[in-house]
Amino acid sequence: xxxxxxxxxxxxxxxxxxxxxxxxxxxxxxxxxxxxxxxxxxxxxxxxxxxxxxxxxxxxxxxxxxxxxxxxxxxxxxxxxxxxxxxxxxxxxxxxxxxxxxxxxxxxxxxxxxxxxxxxxxxxxxxxxxxxxxxxxxxxxxxxxxxxxxxxxxxxxxxxxxxxxxxxxxxxxxxxxxxxxxxxxxxxxxxxxxxxxxxxxxxxxxxxxxxxxxxxxxxxxxxxxxxxxxxxxxxxxxxxxxxxxxxxxxxxxxxxxxxxxxxxxxxxxxxxxxxxxxxxxxxxxxxxxxxxxxxxxxxxxxxxxxxxxxxxxxxxxxxxxxxxxxxxxxxxxxxxxxxxxxxxxxxxxxxxxxxxxxxxxxxxxxxxxxxxxxxxxx
Amino acid sequence: xxxxxxxxxxxxxxxxxxxxxxxxxxxxxxxxxxxxxxxxxxxxxxxxxxxxxxxxxxxxxxxxxxxxxxxxxxxxxxxxxxxxxxxxxxxxxxxxxxxxxxxxxxxxxxxxxxxxxxxxxxxxxxxxxxxxxxxxxxxxxxxxxxxxxxxxxxxxxxxxxxxxxxxxxxxxxxxxxxxxxxx
Numbered sequence: 001x002x003x004x005x006x007x008x009x010x011x012x013x014x015x016x017x018x019x020x021x022x023x024x025x026x027x028x029x030x031x032x033x034x035x036x037x038x039x040x041x042x043x044x045x046x047x048x049x050x051x052x053x054x055x056x057x058x059x060x061x062x063x064x065x066x067x068x069x070x071x072x073x074x075x076x077x078x079x080x081x082x083x084x085x086x087x088x089x090x091x092x093x094x095x096x097x098x099x100x101x102x103x104x105x106x107x108x109x110x111x112x113x114x115x116x117x118x119x120x121x122x123x124x125x126x127x128x129x130x131x132x133x134x135x136x137x138x139x140x141x142x143x144x145x146x147x148x149x150x151x152x153x154x155x156x157x158x159x160x161x162x163x164x165x166x167x168x169x170x171x172x173x174x175x176x177x178x179x180x181x182x183x184x185x186x187x188x189x190x191x192x193x194x195x196x197x198x199x200x201x202x203x204x205x206x207x208x209x210x211x212x213x214x215x216x217x218x219x220x221x222x223x224x225x226x227x228x229x230x231x232x233x234x235x236x237x238x239x240x241x242x243x244x245x246x247x248x249x250x251x252x253x254x255x256x257x258x259x260x261x262x263x264x265x266x267x268x269x270x271x272x273x274x275x276x277x278x279x280x281x282x283x284x285x286x287x288x289x290x291x292x293x294x295x296x297x298x299x300x301x302x303x304x305x306x307x308x309x310x311x312x313x314x315x316x317x318x319x320x321x322x323x324x325x326x327x328x329x330x331x332x333x334x335x336x337x338x339x340x341x342x343x344x345x346x347x348x349x350x351x352x353x354x355x356x357x358x359x360x361x362x363x364x365x366x367x368x369x370x371x372x373x374x375x376x377x378x
Numbered sequence: 379x380x381x382x383x384x385x386x387x388x389x390x391x392x393x394x395x396x397x398x399x400x401x402x403x404x405x406x407x408x409x410x411x412x413x414x415x416x417x418x419x420x421x422x423x424x425x426x427x428x429x430x431x432x433x434x435x436x437x438x439x440x441x442x443x444x445x446x447x448x449x450x451x452x453x454x455x456x457x458x459x460x461x462x463x464x465x466x467x468x469x470x471x472x473x474x475x476x477x478x479x480x481x482x483x484x485x486x487x488x489x490x491x492x493x494x495x496x497x498x499x500x501x502x503x504x505x506x507x508x509x510x511x512x513x514x515x516x517x518x519x520x521x522x523x524x525x526x527x528x529x530x531x532x533x534x535x536x537x538x539x540x541x542x543x544x545x546x547x548x549x550x551x552x553x554x555x556x557x558x559x560x561x
Binding site for chain 2: 134167190200207325326356357374
């Protein structure tokens with residue numbers, strides 16, 4: 001099954017998002033600078049040349065501005081027009097306005113882009129290092145192995161159960177009671193372990209997939225907001241924009257919680273549920289799992305801040321998910337430890353037979369291993 | 379004088395008793411069962427476990443690589459568990475293999491003690507020569523730290539996996555009910 005999530009595509013989308021955010025920031029810095037320098041409105045009573053500037057690349061628009069404080073009507077410049085005419089001084093001085101803020105806006109937007117992207121990458125990079133298909137491959141190998149072992153091993157695989165009663169002696173008893181018969185339970189426990197390992201792998205995969213899909217959703221949501229902001233600038237508006245999406249923000253629930261971990265000794269395998277999880281988790285953050293993440297913002301910096309907060313929440317949740325996987329792995333280790341100790345062989349015998357590894361029997365023809373047709377004990 | 383002859387008598391008696399292991403056709407038939415088990419069934423199962431250990435060795439290698447990139451203890455914990463299961467398969471494979479060899483040696487020892495058993499064993503091995511010649515060849519599983527080789531063969535896709543699960547009686551199910559549409 002091909003991955004529905006592509007880290008390269010997400011990085012490309014992030015590049016595009018931060019290009020748009022830098023574009024929005026530069027537009028806002030220019031607009032704010034023009035307003036702060038009084039370039040957006042003409043000075044009444046002065047002769048000024050209106051200039052036009054094109055802002056933005058995504059939805060370009062024109063801005064009319066004035067880059068000088070102007071001069072009063074008449075042939076000669078008047079150094080003190082505002083005082084003489086009693087007009088309010090639109091600018092602190094006369095003559096050309098320092099329009100250096102236009103160039104500074106570009107530099108500031110570029111610096112913002114680099115710093116913001118770097119901050120986000122520190123959170124995002126660890127979430128993109130493992131492809132979903134890698135974990136699916138591992139689970140696929142385990143499922144194949146489980147099915148191979150499950151159908152290949154019979155309880156009395158060597159057909160010795162009926163003949164066992166005819167062999168006598170301590171070594172014969174040790175072979176049949178301590179080795180051959182426990183193999184039935186040992187084999188069942190090995191199947192359980194492979195089943196459990198498949199569940200652990202599916203758990204890792206679900207956490208990994210949902211984290212990655214959450215990232216993709218959040219980047220898409222932020223892109224939606226920034227595009228709306230750029231459209232608003234095109235329409236000479238600067239109100240806030242809002243968008244929402246599904247993301248894994250506070251808890252690993254739903255599909256991840258639905259991964260069933262088998263119980264040693266129980267007959268039913270959980271591989272069926274695993275196959276469901278394998279296909280399901282890779283596709284999208286399910287509605288019954290994800291929480292609604294909203295981004296409401298009116299500037300590039302606000303959009304970045306909200307995105308960073310949400311990605312931080314996703315990264316924390318993913319870490320919790322992996323810690324949960326660790327807890328399940330610890331349970332498996334504890335169960336195996338109890339299987340190694342094993343169960344008592346019976347009320348009459350204080351010895352215990354481990355059901356994790358077969359005990360190597362000592363076989364040699366002699367007093368410990370003989371047939372009932374011998375003259376012994378008769 | 380009895381003190382010097384008694385030990386010899388006792389030792390001879392023990393040797394005789396040690397070699398009194400069974401006799402007759404039923405004994406011979408059961409010796410053959412041990413021989414066949416050691417020659418066919420145990421090697422088959424040992425080989426199956428060796429294959430499992432090889433697969434799990436590969437899985438452990440994959441999970442170790444994944445854990446290194448996940449950077450969280452959960453990944454390492456899963457890789458450690460895969461190693462533990464791999465060790466179990468490897469140890470089981472070796473013990474099954476050695477037990478199979480020991481059963482063949484045991485049957486051979488029994489054969490030497492009784493003409494009837496030797497005759498029955500010869501006859502039965504002749505009759506089952508096809509079965510006996512089909513025994514799996516022993517290929518030891520990889521040991522800890524051995525390089526992880528390439529795994530031949532295609533990985534099951536979702537449809538094939540679901541089909542195999544269904545054949546094995548493990549129906550794909552959704553967490554809250556039967557799965558519709560294959561997930």
